[in-house]
């Protein structure tokens with residue numbers, strides 16, 4: 217039956233974790249997956265999670281399915297992303313559904329897009345999270361790219377981005393990372409977001425935001441949601457994928473939300489029912505424990521404040537590691553500028569290393585980064601930063 221099946225290519229991010237785990241060298245460092253680690257290199261259980269866990273203490277087992285706890289999650293997630301525009305949910309204009317982290321939120325949207333706009337491609341930034349390509353491909357949505365990152369300056373190629381937005385056919389779907397762009401760590405400024413939003417009005421494009429790292433760019437969850445709020449202010453309809461995997465360090469629980477803002481109640485009811493149908497045939501409902509944890513934190517003002525503080529602590533630790541890594545590299549000298557380590561924001565540094573340099577990092581120094589040169593700064597700590605700087609210096613010094 218299965219002789220004709222060839223192995224699928226390894227996922228570039230999961231493949232790095234597998235190679236790291238198989239390496240027995242004691243100096244090995246995993247800068248592959250975008251998952252928060254503390255200064256000891258350990259995954260963190262946030263205080264707000266411990267508190268929420270004790271508060272729910274098994275109550276979720278009384279729920280027969282995720283519907284009730286899911287609507288609470290949607291309500292609170294929409295508040296977190298939309299800010300003062302969250303009334304749009306109460307107005308009945310938002311089709312929202314709990315999702316299995318950002319991945320299934322994106323996939324649900326991609327399926328919706330194929331069902332109702334089968335001819336329309338998705339415009340993805342060049343570069344983007346590797347799994348975006350897979351998600352829209354598997355949903356059979358054609359892919360286009362728009363220019364985003366400028367490899368020489370290691371900054372945003374704003375003029376090219378605006379040209380590509382202008383030149384796309386009117387009414388196209390575009391995917392944006394509202395903050396902490398994955399993998400480049402390069403975000404538009406507030407002024408640039410306003411210009412993009414204005415151009416979207418003229419072109420009648422549909423913006424889909426994948427917000428997987430809210431809080432990690434600025435350390436402030438509200439500031440990081442600003443691009444979404446600018447688009448809402450300007451009266452756009454939007455789609456928004458949210459993930460709590462990173463900012464609540466809940467990777468294993470797969471908690472996320474998809475919201476699609478519609479023109480009116482009738483549209484929102486119809487869109488939500490389609491999303492529910494898509495979810496029903498794939499995983500029916502997500503497990504409730506993670507959803508209960510997140511909803512408990514978001515709906516209790518004190519715990520929410522605690523969470524905001526804990527996100528700031530995580531974001532600041534990463535920022536500090538950027539500074540230390542850059543300073544250490546600059547002290548070592550060498551021909552390469554390391555300015556981008558501190559110019560870029562969020563969890564990732566897009567190193568600009570060549571494939572050969574990446575290969576040497578792995579083989580000679582046991583430092584694991586993704587094949588596109590992305591380093592997860594969350595894996596850097598005070599114990600390994602000197603070793604890492606030395607490794608980067610050695611592979612780039614000639």
Ligand code: LMR
Nearest residue numbers: 229248249250251345398
């Ligand atoms: C990443 O980019 O490393 C994260 O979004 C985790 C993942 O699932 O890829």
